[in-house]
Amino acid sequence: MSALDSYLQTNLKARHLRLLVAIDTYRNLTQVADVTNVTVPAISKSLAELERGLGLTLFTRTARALVPTQYGDCLIRHARELLTNLNQTRDELKALSSGTEGKIHIGMLPASASVLLPQALSLLKQRSPGTNVMVTEGTTASLLPELWQGHLDLVVGRLPPPDTLGSFEERELLEEPVTLMVGRHHPLARKKQLNWSDLRPFPWILPPPGSILRDPLERALEAHDVPLTNNYIETLSMHVARVQLQISDFIAVMAGTPGGDAAQPFHTLPLRLPRLLRPAGVLWNRNRGLTPGARRMLSCLEEIAEQLEAGAVSARAVPAVSLATG
Structure with missing residues (x-):
């Protein structure tokens, strides 16, 4: 068994893992000392012992901070995972012991x-x-x-x-299903027959750029010659979308049960979209x-x-x- 194997299996402790994560988080021994209530010399000694036991340099010192080496990055990543597992184990044991x-x-x-x-x-x-x-x-x-x-x-x-x-x-x-929705007062809600071109004059509530719906939605509308105007609101907030549909003439894209019942303040436009999302x-x-x-x-x-x-x-x-x- 190598010295590295031996140290990892017998000498590496949870306190070492917490120390590594703290140093990586703050990159400054004085700040780590303040957070952990341990003196700077004691932290330096623990880090030196850890590096000596592993036979690896985990951090390099610069004028402003401690920077992890490739060995430090590797150990810190696994330290975070191990500490998460330990915390989950603690929570489960506490739950079992308390009857939850x-x-x-x-x-x-x-x-x-x-x-x-x-x-x-x-x-x-x-x-x-x-x-x-x-x-x-x-x-x-x-x-x-x-x-x-x-x-x-x-x-x-x-x-x-x-x-x-x-x-x-x-x-x-x-x-x-992904559907086009408007408020029940909307001019399009009163039309008996609806064409894609009827959507052109109205403003939109859109998912922000980079969201998983934005690009396929734009492509689907362009295929029906309905380019998005410059009159729109971008939001992820369902609350904002619901209020705007009820007080104005916006069109929104929504997923779920269509607004067909009387208690639902929305109207589903009878225009079929392709499958835009998973x-x-x-x-x-x-x-x-x-x-x-x-x-x-x-x-x-x-x-x-x-x-x-x-x-x-x-x-x-x-x-x-x-x-x-x-």
Whole structure:
């Protein structure tokens, strides 16, 4: 066994991992000392012992900061993963010892904020009241790194393109149609026959550039000779979109149940769009096993998706549509 193998297996401690992460975060020993309540000489000594035990230089000193070497980058990356796993283990053990059934961390993409996730959460709490959930809403760009690092157990929403998945496992759950929506007062809502050219005079509520819907939407509209005007609002906010549709003559692109019932303040334009987005679904890190709570949540998501497809679940008080922005 080499000295490196021996040190990693017998001498590397959690305190070393925390030290590496702290130095990488602040890049300054004085700041690390302030945060950890340990003196600068003690930190320097611990780092020197770690480098000597591994036989590797982990940081280089510059005039302004400590900068990780390639060995430091490698060890810091794994240190963050190991500390995340330790924290998750602690949380599960505490939950078991207190009689609860664990905590799930779920990332929610905007397109899942209609019926699927709220109904699945309701079913989970009916079946397992002791399984607690923390839901964080965000974009694909913000949530997928959190999932990869182990800070999230699941991400629910519009599935991203397959080439962005990398180490993620996915499950398709629900095909939600993408439709053009206006308020019920809108001039187009009163037309008995509608042509694509009728859309040209009106302003739009658009997903921002870089969102997964923007490019395919523009291509679909251009194919029908409906170029987007300079009169638009770009937003990921469902609240902003709903209010604007109710008080003005904007057109928005939404996913989910069409606005056909009397309680729904929207009108679905009878113009068929091609399939612009992938289905709603769930993602998890294939390199990490799902916790019992995450498996229960996955089962609830699958069951609610089947019921929604069959029309067996109603939206109740939950908004029936969502901004198709992912």
